[in-house]
Amino acid sequence: MDRKDWPLFEIFIRPKNGLSHKHVGSLHAADARMALDNARDVYTRRGEGVSIWAVPAASIAASDPTEKASLFDPADDKVYRHPTFYDIPADVKNI
Amino acid sequence: MYTQGLDAKAEQGAQPSPRLVTEQEAALQGRFQERVDAEEKIEPRDWMPEGYRRTLVRQISQHAHSEIVGMLPEGNWITRAPTLRRKVALLAKVQDEGGHGLYLYSAAETLGVSRDELVGQLLSGKAKYSSIFNYPTPTWADIGAIGWLVDGAAIMNQVPLCRCSYGPYARAMVRICREESFHQRQGYELMLALAQGTPEQKRMAQDALNRWWWPSLMMFGPSDDQSAHSAQNMAWKIKRFSNDELRQRFVDATVPQAEFLGLTIPDPELRFNAGTGHYEFGAIDWTEFNEILKGNGPCNRERIEARRKVWDDGAWVREAATAHAAKRKQRALKKAG
Numbered sequence: 057m058d059r060k061d062w063p064l065f066e067i068f069i070r071p072k073n074g075l076s077h078k079h080v081g082s083l084h085a086a087d088a089r090m091a092l093d094n095a096r097d098v099y100t101r102r103g104e105g106v107s108i109w110a111v112p113a114a115s116i117a118a119s120d121p122t123e124k125a126s127l128f129d130p131a132d133d134k135v136y137r138h139p140t141f142y143d144i145p146a147d148v149k150n151i
Numbered sequence: 152m153y154t155q156g157l158d159a160k161a162e163q164g165a166q167p168s169p170r171l172v173t174e175q176e177a178a179l180q181g182r183f184q185e186r187v188d189a190e191e192k193i194e195p196r197d198w199m200p201e202g203y204r205r206t207l208v209r210q211i212s213q214h215a216h217s218e219i220v221g222m223l224p225e226g227n228w229i230t231r232a233p234t235l236r237r238k239v240a241l242l243a244k245v246q247d248e249g250g251h252g253l254y255l256y257s258a259a260e261t262l263g264v265s266r267d268e269l270v271g272q273l274l275s276g277k278a279k280y281s282s283i284f285n286y287p288t289p290t291w292a293d294i295g296a297i298g299w300l301v302d303g304a305a306i307m308n309q310v311p312l313c314r315c316s317y318g319p320y321a322r323a324m325v326r327i328c329r330e331e332s333f334h335q336r337q338g339y340e341l342m343l344a345l346a347q348g349t350p351e352q353k354r355m356a357q358d359a360l361n362r363w364w365w366p367s368l369m370m371f372g373p374s375d376d377q378s379a380h381s382a383q384n385m386a387w388k389i390k391r392f393s394n395d396e397l398r399q400r401f402v403d404a405t406v407p408q409a410e411f412l413g414l415t416i417p418d419p420e421l422r423f424n425a426g427t428g429h430y431e432f433g434a435i436d437w438t439e440f441n442e443i444l445k446g447n448g449p450c451n452r453e454r455i456e457a458r459r460k461v462w463d464d465g466a467w468v469r470e471a472a473t474a475h476a477a478k479r480k481q482r483a484l485k486k487a488g
């Protein structure tokens with residue numbers, strides 16, 4: 057494997073205990089272990105995280121931006137999925 | 152700024168000649184501009200005009216190169232910092248600049264160029280980087296002046312880039328700006344220590360200000376009437392303010408800081424205009440700027456040579472990493488088998 061073939065890893069960091077990992081950026085590395093080492097130096101120099109995920113970019117399946125409308129628009133007119141759609145008299149408590 | 156080479160008129164020739172735009176393409180372009188106008192972020196896999204992609208690749212990669220080459224003038228002083236406190240600060244700053252380069256190369260790669268291609272352009276001398284890093288750092292006061300003025304000018308330019316229409320670039324700039332403010336503060340603090348020190352230390356601080364003032368103003372790029380790509384980049388929301396606007400903001404912010412230091416800005420024409428509320432300043436010597444962009448600055452050759460040496464000397468590390476990864480994979484396979 058030449059350096060040119062070092063895979064791209066997407067880096068996710070959990071900012072603190074109890075929160076989800078969040079995408080912060082990407083980097084190339086010879087393997088996942090080195091990706092983690094490098095991610096520590098590049099993305100957590102100021103206590104930004106307590107846990108790192110390095111995910112090979114090639115393993116991520118992504119939705120197609122041109123299908124945005126057909127995928128997400130159907131949810132727009134379904135107001136009945138939200139709690140505010142339902143009328144409850146003000147006198148009823150704890151609901 | 153870090154990408155001031157983009158604005159040079161001479162580069163207009165690099166633009167491909169206009170071709171016929173199909174109806175479908177015109178519709179896509181219209182839709183694209185609507186999204187940009189609505190302040191929506193453009194993401195890597197979204198449709199974008201070829202010119203937008205090309206401009207971003209050049210701007211982001213020039214910016215990345217500037218961060219990496221920018222490590223050199225300051226790196227020069229790490230081993231000679233006068234105290235441990237100053238040394239750890241400088242080390243952390245230079246390390247940050249390396250990180251900034253990486254965030255930016257990563258952002259450029261989302262546009263379909265490879266890292267090796269970009270690094271190759273820098274090492275071959277084909278790519279441009281900010282003119283400011285072609286000046287030498289002969290004294291310790293230069294480290295203060297760079298943090299205060301160069302990082303200060305960088306912040307002035309980069310804060311609006313956090314709202315750039317291209318998502319990955321904007322997000323990289325958010326991280327970078329968060330880190331830059333420490334760079335400027337440590338520089339100013341260093342200048343303050345010198346300015347309040349012995350007469351000799353104060354002279355050193357003044358000398359550094361004398362040498363870095365005008366180059367810092369040039370960081371914002373040619374004045375608006377000389378700038379080639381401004382209008383299109385504004386429409387695409389890659390750029391939010393003109394070079395002259397940002398330069399004026401920098402002067403307005405920096406002059407009072409120099410006064411606090413008890414140092415004199417090397418511009419006899421500098422004066423405050425109470426009517427406009429802005430400082431007026433003397434004409435910039437653009438011949439010096441253009442010479443540096445052409446590669447004839449005091450340190451152009453040295454900087455590229457240093458980058459080449461780093462690349463060559465680091466070859467064994469890259470090879471070892473590759474070999475190590477292969478070995479680790481082999482071991483894992485053997486264990487599984």
Ligand SMILES: [Fe+2]
Binds near residue numbers: 247331
């Ligand atoms: Fe930086």
Ligand SMILES: [Fe+2]
Binds near residue numbers: 218221302
């Ligand atoms: Fe910088």
Ligand SMILES: [Fe+2]
Binds near residue numbers: 248305334
């Ligand atoms: Fe900086």
